[in-house]
């Protein structure tokens with residue numbers, strides 16, 4: 001499927017044998033190859049299309065893998081993967097047992113640093129550059145490629161601040177396409193926009209103020225000028241910064257026109273970019289939309305409601321609130337730490353703040369959760385989207401640690417709805433008169449109910465539900481695992497079924513101790529099922545309480561095991577983790 005030139009590129013050495021004219025043809029072939037594969041296998045499209053020329057120029061001009069190239073986030077590194085020996089296996093991208101959708105050290109020597117979360121590249125490349133100095137490798141080049149949304153994050157600035165007073169041989173390449181997943185936000189974006197249109201960077205350059213030598217802006221689709229610039233930059237020691245202007249989705253008209261949609265568009269026609277029709281008729285709504293639409297509904301009746309998202313308005317569906325109440329909904333950019341403390345600040349002033357963050361990205365703001373929210377017992381509501389196994393994004397993105405990392409924080413309440421109606425009612429309850437911080441975790445993808453927008457009902461904090469009572473085994477599920485458990489029970493024979501009770505606990509903290517005491521009295525065997533890390537998670541909470549109660553029966557905890565789970569679809573990953581319907585059914589069969 002690859003074009004004639006690309007077919008012969010098995011490493012950057014092959015690339016370096018081509019003439020500048022051939023490199024331009026290669027760019028066309030590489031772009032087509034990415035489009036053809038992503039069109040059928042899905043994945044992140046726009047970012048990789050935007051850096052085709054930049055990728056070729058970097059590998060051509062620098063001596064990779066001796067020179068160390070670090071990609072920020074890594075969703076734009078498809079071209080890099082294809083040019084560094086993974087062309088033949090690129091169709092396994094993001095699949096079970098295939099290659100990762102992000103750079104990964106164990107996958108290739110060209111992947112110098114594992115990524116997935118943003119804004120780490122400057123610190124990582126600086127670390128490598130300082131290490132090279134210590135080892136006396138003075139010729140080595142270190143390059144961080146970072147996007148305009150990712151560089152606005154605090155961590156990137158921590159890296160720049162340090163690099164500016166170092167002797168590190170570091171080149172920061174800013175890939176500025178003026179968009180993240182959604183349009184970039186903030187004062188830095190305004191500054192970069194001015195720099196592009198001839199603002200006098202020499203007099204007023206914030207990058208130079210940080211002791212970097214500033215170059216650019218250059219057209220990131222002009223291979224000749226990229227090659228010339230890189231060959232000059234190689235000769236300049238110390239921290240350098242190159243501002244490159246690119247277009248996200250470059251080369252596929254539809255992707256250029258709708259950059260948000262084509263960040264990761266799903267399946268499409270490779271020649272036209274037309275999205276393949278996907279019939280959603282009769283399917284339940286996505287959890288994210290239940291969150292986004294419910295928040296708007298609640299905000300209509302409660303003027304104290306505020307919404308915050310760090311850079312994921314579309315992914316979290318906070319966009320609905322941003323459209324309906326622009327003055328009360330904030331996209332703060334890739335700034336999870338700021339988002340949490342901003343929410344805390346607003347909460348001190350009596351607002352009902354809903355901070356929508358993907359579970360995996362909240363990891364960034366752990367101290368803020370403890371220091372700024374929980375110690376002050378501020379009633380911020382954390383809407384943790386993408387909790388559980390997320391699928392094809394893999395180990396960097398699974399939202400599996402939240403229960404364990406939140407459960408140990410005093411004052412923190414943790415809920416996990418098992419369906420959309422519960423999610424709505426939890427959101428409703430959260431804005432009534434919340435006394436503590438509350439995390440509501442829900443999964444990626446669609447819910448389970450045909451009807452989701454039923455009238456609101458207040459939920460009792462810390463109250464679980466008995467879905468089925470039995471005589472021998474109690475299964476305690478949390479969140480969306482209720483559906484797997486119910487289906488597994490359905491797979492039992494009627495005589496087996498009556499032995500199994502099922503409890504949808506809804507709250508991890510506080511646990512429904514009254515319900516648990518009843519369970520411990522009634523059953524000899526208890527199974528807990530969760531879609532998060534089994535160590536320290538919901539099952540551990542039940543074990544702790546069982547020990548306090550001196551429960552004499554057996555407890556089995558099912559959840560994501562103590563190793564990192566790679567990419568695959570969610571069903572495959574649930575099976576590997578031992579929490580699929582089949583896994584639960586098989587266990588029940590052995591126990592009844």
Ligand SMILES: Cc1ncc(C[n+]2csc(CCOP(=O)(O)OP(=O)(O)O)c2C)c(N)n1
Nearest residue numbers: 047116117118147148149150179180181311
């Ligand atoms: C810490 C963190 N927060 C949020 C995300 C989700 N995310 C992935 S890519 C992206 C936008 C990145 O934009 P930019 O750096 O401009 O790169 P581009 O996509 O334009 O190439 C975001 C918000 C993430 N990966 N990591």
Ligand SMILES: CC(=O)[C@@H](O)[C@H](O)COP(=O)(O)O
Nearest residue numbers: 073075116264315386393444
């Ligand atoms: C690279 C990255 O972090 C995001 O693009 C992420 O893949 C989005 O995930 P969702 O598809 O679940 O919104």
Ligand SMILES: [Mg+2]
Nearest residue numbers: 147148179180
């Ligand atoms: Mg960008």
